[in-house]
Amino acid sequence: MPAKDTRRFHQIAEKAREGVPLSLEEGVFLYRYPDLLAVGALANEVRERLHGDRTYFNVNFHINPTNVCEADCKFCSFARLEPSSPQAYTMSVEQVRQKLVERMDQPVTEIHIVNGLHPDLPFEYYLDILRDLKELRPDIHLKAYTAVEIHFFAEKFSMTYEEVLTRLKDAGLGSLPGGGAEIFADRARNKLCKGKADAAQWLEVHRAAHKVGLRTNCTMLYGTVETLEERVDHMIRLRDLQAETGGFQTFIPLAYHPENNALGKLPAPTGVDNLRTYAVGRLMLHNIPHIKAYWIMVGIKTAQIALSFGVDDLDGTVQEEKIYHMAGADTPQAITRTDLVRLIREAGRHAVERTTLYDVRWEDDGAPLPDIRVESSVPFSGHAGRKSLPVLSH
């Protein structure tokens, strides 16, 4: 590696440590810098400065009330799915309600609701879903409808973003998920999802949401047709809005999944690219508090390693997840709380169950996890200061 690259890396590292925003060129440099672990370790430094060893997760479940969608996103298995198509479904409000009824005894704190852009459903449908769920469990947080949906409602029902958001908020909406951002740059976005809310509209919806007092998340879809410059540009646009409003809680990079869609021939991003994206995300987005790994897409193993590359939040304990599973993700659908806490512990971190708004609900106290069999120690193994070996059972 040329010495000038090493020098440049150290300059950037200094800026990152001081919390100075990095430029587009600097972000791209970090993406291309061959020493992956140096970038990872820098991101880890920032992560530890912000959160120490704390690693967040929350207990939620997903509902996708309809998969009918008039958008034509090349990366999506639901693209242009018409109501009459055999794959298509639309739940009644009662059916949506039933999803929560089935889980009334579970310690779920959040429901994540995302839909396709259905051409025929009335606005009341979306409001009723929120009202019914809230009525059933007033304490539950509803994180619902992406900016793309909000934009779609505003156009379809002739309202401003703020009007849409205010009405939804009054019906029980707690925050907006970060989906639909895909990649902002026009060149790539036009190839991927021409016709759906563009970058300015997506950002405007989030601006409006922050203004009416809703916190939101943000995402980036990577691994399709975008360049590294376009990834960093995307991050910078999020950072700029955050500087204005402070309303983003979490950045979630979403790795493209290649099956059953029009982009199928592209290979999915793999381990090193995923880690680098988390790390660069952590370093570019100095003003967004959390970086989340969505393990359904990158796999639980890479997600564990990502905890050393800038990630402080894991999206786990997903009870039902339709969208990625139709696209052939082969990771398990759900992870138990015990497994998740163990995974975090084994990465040397401290698990914290959070609410949607990052209030602490539970912290790992280091108590033995229920299904770990560490039975009585054998006294002779205390020799030479060695740690005891548990007895194996037969």
Add this chain to the structure above:
Amino acid sequence: MERTTPPTPAPLRICAVKFLNARPLFRGLVQQPPLNEAGEPLFEVTTALPSDCAQQLRDGACDVALVPVAAYLDNPEWEVVPGVAIGCQGSVETVVLVSEVPLEKIERIHLDDASRSSSLMLRVLLQEDGQAVQWCDAPHGEGSARVRGADAALVIGDAAFGLRSEFAHVYDLGDLWFERTGLPFVFAFWAARPGALTPAHVSALQHTRDRSLEKYAEAIAREYREQKVASGLAALDENHYANYLRKTIRYGLETHQREGLAEFLSRASRLRAGREVVSDDVHEDVIHVQFAGVEAPARLVAARARTQRLNVDEILDRAAAGERIDLAEGIYLYEHADTMALGLAADARRKALHPEGVVSYIVDRNVNYTNVCVTRCKFCNFFVPPGSRQSYVLPREVLAEKFRETEALGGIQILLQGGLNPDLKLAYYEDLFRWTKENFSLRLHALSPTEILHIAQIEGLSVRAVLQRLMAAGMDSLPGGGAEILDDEIRNRISPFKNSTEEWLEVMRQAHLLGMKSTATMVFGFQETSEHILLHFDRIRSLQDETGGFTAFITWPFQADGTRLKLRDDTSPFRYLRMQALARLYLDNVPNLQVSWPTLGPEIGEIALRFGANDFGSVMIEENVVSQAGATFMLTANEIERHIRQAGFTPKRRHMDYTWIEPAMAPTARRGPTGMSAPA
């Protein structure tokens, strides 16, 4: 951490057997009683008949006893002193069936009520022959007086000396067992209630046995004879007794004896369960021995005793620069270094060793020629015991098909491994290797040390001789499997019947001395400590200093699904990356490190290339053992190359010995081999 001094423990009540053959195991405990640090005796010795020893231990009347191995079936919680037993290989002289008629004409057998293992062995053998006899008990020493007509008697212990001349037919049970199984027999070992034995007790018992055999066999023989004479009993010549102690009785419990032990416990439990055939469900095969812990190796004690302050950054800097780190520093890094710092140092070291930016891989096929195995490792989900209906030995035509496919896919090597199948002798392997070399242009990366040891034992040949003959037949190199954790404390827990650390290393040493190359492996996740891990590394490194024969090191986490090992340990990818990075730093003399994507997936494999590895392993056209326990990843050469490029390296195909394959020889992979994948 503050420690309270435990009160001085009372001596362990140990119950031994009066028979001559047991005396070398406890004479020193009486003559020169071993003492603890406080100067108190470690043991309080009594003696009894074998069956009573077991009963006393069961009743809590003693803490340690020399028990018949048959008694262990009822008390599998007992801990056994490693390395010490009373056994034989072939003739034993003092366990005999005496009769006036030939074996097949015997109708009734008077058993000796002091006996457990011998009685059970006799019942096992006769039942397997389909010979129905009536059994009855006789008080110890009185059986031989009841022999008449078709009534025979089992005589054990000192009463059996000199009986050969007194009966028309005398059958030595050691011989009968050996004819049937080709294995040694183990009659008795030291067992203790769980937790009773400390390493000091174990050492004292091992030491007593060693000293007796080195110096006191003649003295024991003389004392024994003098007692007999003093009691007015007939006695044989003193030298006869000494030879009996030195040559007939085997006092070790090494791998070969353990195989005999496993075989006996297996047959005996089948008999008692009333089953004639081997169960196909390995989970019903509960054969197990739990060994007591031994003292820590001296260099570990020395490493732990170091008081000098260690500094992670300083050690990492030195290691990254290629300087050697010692055992204490390795343990310190394992316990204290940040994972990313370990990775950075390992990556720097990898770059210094392999500056070209190339990551290699090989196209080969893993063929498991048989699934029959006698060692019953608890972590293995692949084996079936001998006699199982699910057993297989791949026939030539199946092998030929697999080998042809391998060549067609651009494969250059067969990784040939299997269970320890007692039916397969050295000639089987020689024929197979010659046939392979005559018909295919494939290299043979064949037989792990465990298999080599097994072949040497069943043939009665030295490891070196077996290796020489296999090399002459076409074996090219040795895979490094069967290492698991190279520390007997762990091995005794997870695979009590399998070869020891030293045996594994010795096979590798001999192979390297003969000019063969091999790999070295480590499987973690057996609740081993940092010390076991570093001792494993250290043993590999020391041997490599000596021979230079290891081409590569590979580590992977234990895959527990469906195995009988009921434990949970950290087998996460995070620990794997730490382990691999530390291996890169500690094994400064092993040139290559392979990632293990079959267990962790290609994503982690790719990341692992930044934690010290420079090789992506094998396309693995077929793999049965790990996939039986839940790992099901398959990759084509194209996918492997993509992962290598993603991590920023240039892929290149290699041979086992890490010489490059010229591009002309390496056709771009055709459609992946997934159509031939092993059943998951």
